[in-house]
Amino acid sequence: MSAFSEFELFLTEEAVGKYADVIVKIHNLPEDHPFTYRVPDHLNIAVGSRVIVPFGTRRLPGYCVKISSTPGHHNLKKIKEIVRVVDEEPLLTEELIHLAAWGAKRYLCAQIDFLEAMIPAGLPAGKTLRAKTLLVAELTAAAKTAKARGEKQKLALALLAEKGPQTLVSLAKKGIGASTVRSLEKNGWVIIKEKKIYRNPLSPLEVAPQEPLPLTQEQSFALKRIFDQNNLQPVLLFGVTGSGKTEVYLQAIAEMMQQGKSSIVLVPEIALTPQMVERFCARFGERVAVLHSRLSAGERFDEWCRIKNNEAHVVIGARSAVFAPVENLGLIILDEEHETSYKQEETPRYHAREVALWRAQQHGAKVVLGSATPSLESFFKAEKGEYELVCLSQRIAGRPLPPVEIVDMRQELKDGNKSVFSRALSQSIAETLSSGRQAIILLNRRGYATFVLCRECGHVMRCPACNVSLKYHSVTQKLCCHYCDHQEVYPHVCPVCGGRYIRHFGTGTQKVAEELLRLFPEARVVRLDADTTARKGQHQKILHSFKAGKANVLVGTQMVAKGLDFPHVTLVGVITADTALNLPDFRAGERTFQLLTQVAGRAGRGNNAGKVVVQTYAPDHYAIQAAKNHDYETFYREESTKRKELSYPPYSFFVRLLVSGTQEGSVVDACSFLENFLSGKCTVLGPSPCPLEKVRGRYRWQLILSGLQLEQLLTIGEATARDFQSSPFAGSVRLSLDVEPQSLL
Ligand code: ADP
Numbered sequence: 001m002s003a004f005s006e007f008e009l010f011l012t013e014e015a016v017g018k019y020a021d022v023i024v025k026i027h028n029l030p031e032d033h034p035f036t037y038r039v040p041d042h043l044n045i046a047v048g049s050r051v052i053v054p055f056g057t058r059r060l061p062g063y064c065v066k067i068s069s070t071p072g073h074h075n076l077k078k079i080k081e082i083v084r085v086v087d088e089e090p091l092l093t094e095e096l097i098h099l100a101a102w103g104a105k106r107y108l109c110a111q112i113d114f115l116e117a118m119i120p121a122g123l124p125a126g127k128t129l130r131a132k133t134l135l136v137a138e139l140t141a142a143a144k145t146a147k148a149r150g151e152k153q154k155l156a157l158a159l160l161a162e163k164g165p166q167t168l169v170s171l172a173k174k175g176i177g178a179s180t181v182r183s184l185e186k187n188g189w190v191i192i193k194e195k196k197i198y199r200n201p202l203s204p205l206e207v208a209p210q211e212p213l214p215l216t217q218e219q220s221f222a223l224k225r226i227f228d229q230n231n232l233q234p235v236l237l238f239g240v241t242g243s244g245k246t247e248v249y250l251q252a253i254a255e256m257m258q259q260g261k262s263s264i265v266l267v268p269e270i271a272l273t274p275q276m277v278e279r280f281c282a283r284f285g286e287r288v289a290v291l292h293s294r295l296s297a298g299e300r301f302d303e304w305c306r307i308k309n310n311e312a313h314v315v316i317g318a319r320s321a322v323f324a325p326v327e328n329l330g331l332i333i334l335d336e337e338h339e340t341s342y343k344q345e346e347t348p349r350y351h352a353r354e355v356a357l358w359r360a361q362q363h364g365a366k367v368v369l370g371s372a373t374p375s376l377e378s379f380f381k382a383e384k385g386e387y388e389l390v391c392l393s394q395r396i397a398g399r400p401l402p403p404v405e406i407v408d409m410r411q412e413l414k415d416g417n418k419s420v421f422s423r424a425l426s427q428s429i430a431e432t433l434s435s436g437r438q439a440i441i442l443l444n445r446r447g448y449a450t451f452v453l454c455r456e457c458g459h460v461m462r463c464p465a466c467n468v469s470l471k472y473h474s475v476t477q478k479l480c481c482h483y484c485d486h487q488e489v490y491p492h493v494c495p496v497c498g499g500r501y502i503r504h505f506g507t508g509t510q511k512v513a514e515e516l517l518r519l520f521p522e523a524r525v526v527r528l529d530a531d532t533t534a535r536k537g538q539h540q541k542i543l544h545s546f547k548a549g550k551a552n553v554l555v556g557t558q559m560v561a562k563g564l565d566f567p568h569v570t571l572v573g574v575i576t577a578d579t580a581l582n583l584p585d586f587r588a589g590e591r592t593f594q595l596l597t598q599v600a601g602r603a604g605r606g607n608n609a610g611k612v613v614v615q616t617y618a619p620d621h622y623a624i625q626a627a628k629n630h631d632y633e634t635f636y637r638e639e640s641t642k643r644k645e646l647s648y649p650p651y652s653f654f655v656r657l658l659v660s661g662t663q664e665g666s667v668v669d670a671c672s673f674l675e676n677f678l679s680g681k682c683t684v685l686g687p688s689p690c691p692l693e694k695v696r697g698r699y700r701w702q703l704i705l706s707g708l709q710l711e712q713l714l715t716i717g718e719a720t721a722r723d724f725q726s727s728p729f730a731g732s733v734r735l736s737l738d739v740e741p742q743s744l745l
């Protein structure tokens with residue numbers, strides 16, 4: 001036999017079998033092309049399985065993205081075998097594998113970044129999780145003629161006949177031991193089965209079932225538009241606060257269930273919306289799966305399995321729930337679609353809205369984007385006819401939107417009022433309390449920390465690593481940095497001039513609460529902020545006590561602005577609207593309008609009319625004026641005119657190149673290198689230092705690519721990243737790309 005035919009023989013014998021393409025995480029490779037492995041016969045593998053594979057001398061976790069019966073163009077002798085398959089059933093579906101490939105191109109990152117973002121967070125890499133099982137005893141047909149021996153056996157048979165299948169644990173509690181059950185099994189009268197038990201994260205929530213409400217005309221029209229068979233366009237459900245958007249979602253989901261299809265509901269931050277989860281559970285009970293950052297890994301895994309096995313038909317969760325392994329998807333809802341939390345701020349920097357649109361297209365499913373203050377991007381698309389605009393213009397039961405009073409804080413100071421509460425706000429609080437109603441006070445703390453300042457020389461205490469002002473924490477009496485974990489003691493004298501008048505300024509929620517109690521000793525105040533909700537369950541507890549009327553004033557950060565529905569709240573106060581307005585970001589006006597509208601929407605949702613008081617140093621700003629008048633469209637016109645003039649999104653696309661490193665010099669040099677590479681290719685803003693110039697000891701600079709064609713920007717961005725990888729800067733400076741950034745801080 002010639003060498004040639006020997007080789008052929010070898011091929012026919014060896015090449016038949018199973019091969020898997022696997023993506024593994026290797027940091028030094030810019031692109032993650034898959035590697036081919038042989039699948040040993042005994043392994044149960046599918047596209048979407050997590051696997052462990054040999055790689056060089058190491059073993060790495062990876063994801064199977066393709067299965068084939070030939071090894072492609074690979075040299076057979078070099079092909080290694082998969083070591084093991086991690087999960088009993090694949091965690092991901094084929095659709096999600098395709099999604100990772102699309103997402104990597106759309107957001108200029110690696111497929112592996114998406115694959116890792118998809119699997120339920122907190123699952124230990126490479127570790128097999130299983131649903132818990134219990135042993136259950138059940139009577140067989142033969143049990144009818146059973147001749148039990150002894151009291152225990154008789155008791156067991158009687159119990160099973162009366163009550164149906166029982167777990168061995170509960171039988172043991174009734175004095176029937178495992179040996180008794182086993183001997184019944186031996187006689188063929190009983191069989192013992194394994195039953196999967198899901199850890200149910202909702203069980204502590206006892207919710208009374210709730211029936212669908214009869215819809216208003218506007219609501220039923222919206223529902224009809226969602227179910228228009230001839231039109232798969234996404235629906236932008238533009239409904240004022242309290243107009244009953246959630247009821248529309250609930251009935252749309254119910255209709256989908258009727259058609260045998262499942263739905264995904266995305267909410268901005270699930271930990272902040274327990275009320276929303278309760279409403280879904282009240283309507284759909286066990287058919288709801290919740291994906292939640294505060295679940296244990298086991299709970300999350302179980303919810304994932306319930307979704308994948310089609311045992312849950314509505315998934316509710318934050319951004320990453322858009323990856324839920326739903327196979328018969330009919331509907332994806334993004335509630336509060338304008339919220340920034342839908343954009344992930346770390347790799348993969350995807351926007352849940354875009355992922356939702358992609359998935360919907362795969363399934364022929366509908367997307368509903370709901371908001372009282374749609375993002376400029378979405379309203380712009382509705383204007384162009386890419387989305388169908390559906391309005392809910394009225395609050396339920398003809399309740400009016402609350403009047404908004406704007407208070408000029410400059411005038412308060414001129415008139416000698418130095419309190420954080422203007423006269424108008426404190427009077428409104430007094431009235432609310434005396435009439436037995438409730439108030440919500442918002443303190444937007446972003447950028448408004450209690451900083452420490454020397455009154456003699458003006459020195460502000462800053463973090464040596466991050467260059468942001470340090471925040472004074474009264475509990476620990478320490479100064480803390482917001483961006484890193486730096487802490488220092490409160491200085492008695494100014495470190496610069498030695499002066500003794502160094503004090504903290506600004507206001508935290510705690511200080512507002514204290515001030516409230518000083519002015520209104522009879523008030524019952526609860527606080528909702530990062531400090532008071534750090535422990536699991538606290539958030540819900542605080543809201544429950546407020547709902548039950550145990551407290552009458554709720555003071556909090558942005559958390560109080562979202563989604564709360566308390567009928568007795570008649571007053572909403574905003575301590576200062578300026579903190580959002582003064583953020584160094586082109587969306588500051590939009591953010592301010594959204595925040596004010598959202599929080600104003602918490603007032604007057606019940607039978608009693610509400611009222612809003614907004615304190616500000618910039619009373620004439622168009623965002624504040626529009627919020628005062630509940631006038632989205634005027635705001636939209638003003639804001640979009642400005643964006644158009646500057647050619648900002650939605651009138652262009654942005655791709656942000658963020659350059660960071662520990663040496664400012666090399667960061668700046670790297671920026672010049674990038675600038676050179678980009679010259680003549682597209683419009684570039686910058687390079688310039690980011691508003692947050694230094695975070696965790698790293699200097700941050702940015703360049704912003706701007707253009708009318710996203711595709712073209714992506715091509716340029718990709719080429720830039722590749723060029724940068726092979727440049728001398730790649731070792732010391734980090735370049736990260738953010739497609740359609742939500743924050744430019
Ligand atoms: P949104 O989500 O638009 O802010 P919600 O769905 O929370 O509004 O509705 C506001 C309030 O009106 C809720 O208390 C809700 O139960 C109630 N509601 C909604 N739809 C109806 C309806 N068709 N009939 C009666 N009450 C309704």
Ligand code: ZN
Nearest residue numbers: 463466481484
């Ligand atoms: Zn710091």
